[in-house]
Amino acid sequence: MDIVTPSLLSVVVPLYNEEENVVLLTQKIHESLPGYNYQIIYIDDFSKDGTKNVVKGMKDPKVHLIELKKNYGQSLALAAGIDYAEGEYIITMDGDLQNDPSDIPQMLSYAVNEDYDLVTGIRQKRKDSLVKKIPSKIANYMVRRVTKLDIKDNGCALKVFTKDIAKDLNLYGEMHRFITLLAHLEGAQIKQVPVKHHARHAGVSKYGLERVFKVVADMMLLLFIRKYFQRPIHLFGIFGFLLIILGILINIYLLLVKFGLGEDIGNRPLLIFGMMFILAGIQLFTIGIVMELLIRTYYESQQKRPYRIKKVSIGGQSA
Helix, strand or coil, X not given: XXXXXXXXEEEEEEECCCCCCHHHHHHHHHHHCCXXXXXXXXXXXXXXXXXXXXXXXXXXXXXXXXXXCCCCCHHHHHHHXXXXXXCCEEEECCCCCCECHHHHHHHHHHXXXXXXXXXXXXXXXXXXCHHHHHHHHHHHHHHHHHHCCCCCCCCCCCEEEEHHHHHCCCCCCCHHHHHHHHHHHCCCCEEEEEECECCCCCCCCCCCCHHHHHHHHHHHHHHHHHHCCCCCCCCCCHHHHHHHHHHHHHHHHHHHHHHHCCCCCCCCHHHHHHHHHHHHHHHHHHHHHHHXXXXXXXXXXXXXXXXXXXXXXXXXXXC
């Protein structure tokens, strides 16, 4: 395939316990971008295995390694890599080899030749378990309904951004799941293209059942993002969400007892508990909103970033 741009590309990949994958991933990126001017930016999110040592051991001059001081999560690891990136086009992908770097040139051609701000992948024939697929399908459906933005696969990590859009994302919390929506709110022109998807090459997936609740909670966050436009708020506490649901279920039960069985519920302690759960949940939800606004105001006014970098190395040598 012809080289579509002489500009520098930055391939940004968060890593957490990927020592068995990172060498092969690096090789595949090199094979996919012959003739291009690019840098590979790995962000080690305080891995517990030997990931950072494996990256340094490659001594690859195109590989930049950012070591974070603690485990911040995928969103802030991505933010650190994007902030560091120097390329005119910034490419993000996962480090588990489920994304295929060979899709990058085609995606890049859409960004360059058709002037898209973001080209995002739609994973074909996903090689994931139902624990990952079901919350993903729910999330994609709800994003489309809430925002009217027809994105078929919000969870695909393989994306090509223009530099301006990527650096204006201001990722917080766990908003990497909805990075396409955030780009849309920044005014990005978006293109979706089918991409390959593979089973995890090695290591253990970091996706557990608890993510189901986080996806549902993030859906509530999207309602506020839509309402307040470009003022994203923090995800309210999962306990607040659970308390609201519990209170609603209790009150539904009491309504059935009242109107179905004709029993008096006015003196039942359960009625008080149901109302208390709902009120407590709303309070936690409101506190979460206020906290997010305070956090964003703090970091943006102080020009500080919500992550700390321990060390940066290039080709295995300290930068």
